[in-house]
Amino acid sequence: MSVKKIKQALSIAFLLIPIFVWSMSSAVASDVHPKHLRFGVLPLQSPTKLASMFLPLAGYLTDQLGKPVQFVTSPNFSTFMARVEKGEYDLIYLNPMLYRRSRTYGYRAIVSVAGEPFTGILVVRKDGRIKSLANDLLPKDVRIGFPDPDAFAATVMTKQYLETLGIEADKRMQVQYFGSQDSALLALYSGLVDIIGTWRPSLRSMPKDIQDKLTIIAETPPQPQMPIAVINTMPDSERELLRSALAELHHHKDGERILRRMGFKQGFAKINDRAYMDVTE
Amino acid sequence: MNQTFASTAPLQPNFFHTLRTRLIFSVAMVHVVLMGFFTWEAVDRQSHDLRQELYNKGNSLASLMAVATTNALLAEDLASLAEITRRVGRQVEVVYGEIVDIRGNVMASTRDGNIGEVIDTSTLLHDSFPLDETDLVLDLYETLNIGDRTVGYVMIGLSTQGLNNALVDTRNKGIRAIVLALIIGSVVAWLLSMTLTRNLHELTQAAGRIGGGDLSVRVTEHGKDETGVLARAFNLMVQSLHRSAREIEKEHKKRTDAERLACVGEMAASIAHEIRNPMAALINSVKLLDNQQLLASDRSEVTNIVNMESQRLQRILNDFLAFSRLPKSQIEQQNLADIINETLHLILHDPIYKPSFSINTSFDEELNCYCDRDQIRQVFFNLVINALQAMGDEGSLTITARVEGHQVNIHVEDNGKGIAEPMISEITKPFVTGRKGGTGLGLSVVQRILVQHDSTLTITSEPGKGTRASFELMTIKE
Numbered sequence: 001m002s003v004k005k006i007k008q009a010l011s012i013a014f015l016l017i018p019i020f021v022w023s024m025s026s027a028v029a030s031d032v033h034p035k036h037l038r039f040g041v042l043p044l045q046s047p048t049k050l051a052s053m054f055l056p057l058a059g060y061l062t063d064q065l066g067k068p069v070q071f072v073t074s075p076n077f078s079t080f081m082a083r084v085e086k087g088e089y090d091l092i093y094l095n096p097m098l099y100r101r102s103r104t105y106g107y108r109a110i111v112s113v114a115g116e117p118f119t120g121i122l123v124v125r126k127d128g129r130i131k132s133l134a135n136d137l138l139p140k141d142v143r144i145g146f147p148d149p150d151a152f153a154a155t156v157m158t159k160q161y162l163e164t165l166g167i168e169a170d171k172r173m174q175v176q177y178f179g180s181q182d183s184a185l186l187a188l189y190s191g192l193v194d195i196i197g198t199w200r201p202s203l204r205s206m207p208k209d210i211q212d213k214l215t216i217i218a219e220t221p222p223q224p225q226m227p228i229a230v231i232n233t234m235p236d237s238e239r240e241l242l243r244s245a246l247a248e249l250h251h252h253k254d255g256e257r258i259l260r261r262m263g264f265k266q267g268f269a270k271i272n273d274r275a276y277m278d279v280t281e
Numbered sequence: 282m283n284q285t286f287a288s289t290a291p292l293q294p295n296f297f298h299t300l301r302t303r304l305i306f307s308v309a310m311v312h313v314v315l316m317g318f319f320t321w322e323a324v325d326r327q328s329h330d331l332r333q334e335l336y337n338k339g340n341s342l343a344s345l346m347a348v349a350t351t352n353a354l355l356a357e358d359l360a361s362l363a364e365i366t367r368r369v370g371r372q373v374e375v376v377y378g379e380i381v382d383i384r385g386n387v388m389a390s391t392r393d394g395n396i397g398e399v400i401d402t403s404t405l406l407h408d409s410f411p412l413d414e415t416d417l418v419l420d421l422y423e424t425l426n427i428g429d430r431t432v433g434y435v436m437i438g439l440s441t442q443g444l445n446n447a448l449v450d451t452r453n454k455g456i457r458a459i460v461l462a463l464i465i466g467s468v469v470a471w472l473l474s475m476t477l478t479r480n481l482h483e484l485t486q487a488a489g490r491i492g493g494g495d496l497s498v499r500v501t502e503h504g505k506d507e508t509g510v511l512a513r514a515f516n517l518m519v520q521s522l523h524r525s526a527r528e529i530e531k532e533h534k535k536r537t538d539a540e541r542l543a544c545v546g547e548m549a550a551s552i553a554h555e556i557r558n559p560m561a562a563l564i565n566s567v568k569l570l571d572n573q574q575l576l577a578s579d580r581s582e583v584t585n586i587v588n589m590e591s592q593r594l595q596r597i598l599n600d601f602l603a604f605s606r607l608p609k610s611q612i613e614q615q616n617l618a619d620i621i622n623e624t625l626h627l628i629l630h631d632p633i634y635k636p637s638f639s640i641n642t643s644f645d646e647e648l649n650c651y652c653d654r655d656q657i658r659q660v661f662f663n664l665v666i667n668a669l670q671a672m673g674d675e676g677s678l679t680i681t682a683r684v685e686g687h688q689v690n691i692h693v694e695d696n697g698k699g700i701a702e703p704m705i706s707e708i709t710k711p712f713v714t715g716r717k718g719g720t721g722l723g724l725s726v727v728q729r730i731l732v733q734h735d736s737t738l739t740i741t742s743e744p745g746k747g748t749r750a751s752f753e754l755m756t757i758k759e
Contacts, residue, residue, distance in 0.1 A: 036383070036384045043356060046352060047351070047352040047353075047354075047355035047356045048351055048352055048355065048427060050355070051351075051355050051427040051430075051432060052427050052428055055427050055428060055430040055432070056428075056430070058430075059430060068383070068384075070382070070383050070384060071355070071432065072355065072356075072357055073355050073356050073357075074356050074357060074358070075353075075356045075358040075361070079356075079358075083357075
């Protein structure tokens with residue numbers, strides 16, 4: 001080998017060494033701070049309550065994927081959807097209506113809540129003045145509460161159901177939004193409103209003494225269940241791993257405990273994206 | 282009656298050995314030690330309390346932050362997080378406050394530019410006291426947990442500057458308290474010592490005056506404490522001493538008068554005894570001279586007797602006068618060798634004394650001393666004459682004079698017949714003599730002269746071997 005070639009080889013080596021060192025340090029740094037999968041959950045309830053429900057699931061997914069899964073939510077539905085639009089979440093749990101919207105931002109459903117039909121319910125106090133939803137029996141100053149205008153089951157479906165009864169909630173009633181399912185339930189319990197729209201998992205999550213004071217006065221027809229969707233930039237292998245992990249959750253040794261925390265009795269089922277095509281706002 | 286104060290100890294003790302100094306020092310030291318101990322305890326206690334308070338406050342603040350931020354952190358509500366950290370940052374001691382999510386992302390911070398930074402959550406600091414000297418921030422963090430799951434961290438840093446300032450302030454107050462205690466303690470001790478030693482000082486002064494012979498002195502009896510009791514006891518003692526002294530003085534006067542009378546009687550008897558024989562000889566001789574039938578040869582002999590006895594009477598009277606009218610010594614520096622030589626010259630040229638004896642002298646070179654020249658010459662004259670008379674016709678007289686320290690030791694030694702032991706103690710008394718014809722006043726005169734020179738005559742003798750007379754004279758003026 002000529003001297004010139006040796007010099008060229010050394011020059012290349014000098015150029016490559018810093019790159020190698022940089023790449024190694026980056027690798028070490030990435031080990032120290034591994035990239036999290038961000039699991040965004042629609043703020044159906046208070047953040048801490050949602051966290052207590054979904055953190056075990058996040059932990060389960062962390063174990064299954066071999067990379068950390070971070071549970072996050074947002075202050076309200078619109079902020080959540082704004083973040084969805086920006087692709088800030090790798091994994092989202094939301095209602096069918098918002099899922100329809102999120103599809104345009106690149107999210108695709110991989111599983112949905114299994115078993116229980118997805119319905120909205122109208123709840124009143126047992127000792128309240130609302131005993132029937134007959135339009136002519138309702139007082140003129142009825143106050144109705146919802147979590148959020150974009151809450152599909154609690155707001156959209158219940159409003160649609162009321163319309164089928166000839167009651168246009170936004171005109172016939174005094175409408176109030178309380179930010180979350182829990183807030184709406186507590187507002188009813190406290191007497192701030194006469195009736196609320198919500199869904200069964202939230203009612204079930206209330207303390208027993210509160211549940212005893214409330215009663216379901218009507219339930220909407222079912223819609224496709226709440227999906228879990230992943231962003232389309234996620235590698236196929238990881239997406240499939242997630243789908244399998246979620247679908248097999250109820251078979252896992254900790255599955256029952258995790259599902260009980262979330263209020264989902266039968267876990268998740270793999271779903272065809274087409275099931276949500278008929279969902280309308 | 283006058284007495285001298287016998288003790289050689291100084292009446293005023295060394296300043297550092299005084300009761301007052303010791304009392305002040307002791308009380309001041311007790312104050313300093315106690316106050317130092319209390320101050321150290323107070324600083325230590327306050328340091329512990331302040332540190333604990335700051336630590337508790339930091340933990341409480343971190344816990345409150347954790348409670349307040351959990352929902353906002355889970356919802357990634359940056360506005361709420363910013364508001365919470367801003368409010369936390371308003372706290373006086375807070376240096377920084379930060380909220381970090383589970384990824385290590387700083388979601389909110391009181392420090393500009395930190396938001397969005399990624400930190401290693403495995404190296405979060407949770408300090409405990411004592412901190413390093415250079416560490417002026419107490420770093421604490423609180424984990425945000427939902428159930429057993431961690432969702433984020435609250436980090437807070439509290440400045441220890443206020444704590445350190447408070448400790449320094451406390452320490453300075455403690456030092457001021459120590460100094461104040463030292464001053465107050467010293468003043469109190471000084472006042473106390475004044476009370477205690479006032480009588481003692483007066484007692485000391487009074488004791489000094491008593492030592493000087495003033496028994497009329499009395500001390501003031503302050504208060505009813507121990508020193509007051511001591512003062513009263515002292516006064517009683519002095520009163521008793523004064524009474525005793527007066528009685529002793531009276532007794533002494535009586536005894537002196539009696540002794541004087543006895544002495545006068547003794548001297549009168551001695552004089553009468555001394556002059557009785559020559560007077561009797563004179564009277565008898567005069568009676569004989571009155572006898573017209575006395576032969577011329579006898580008359581001449583009687584006349585000689587009259588002359589001899591008259592001379593004897595005259596000598597007795599001269600010696601007596603020399604003894605009784607000894608003038609006051611005129612002490613000046615003299616050369617003792619000269620005095621001795623003058624005396625010996627006088628004696629050797631006196632035809633009365635036969636030059637059949639030998640005289641040996643041995644002097645140091647510098648033999649200056651303080652004395653009355655004439656009186657000391659008289660001393661040597663009497664001692665040498667006594668020695669010559671003791672030696673008889675033959676003998677050896679030795680005079681030595683040696684300087685030792687501040688005095689000259691003088692010895693006049695003969696090898697005469699010596700003095701019997703019982704006589705040695707009596708030999709210096711007037712009219713005591715072991716020699717027939719002697720007046721017994723020579724050594725008495727010597728003794729009196731030496732007393733006036735603050736010296737004493739010491740006589741040692743061994744019968745048949747000789748006698749040694751010794752005395753000393755000072756080489757310095759007292």
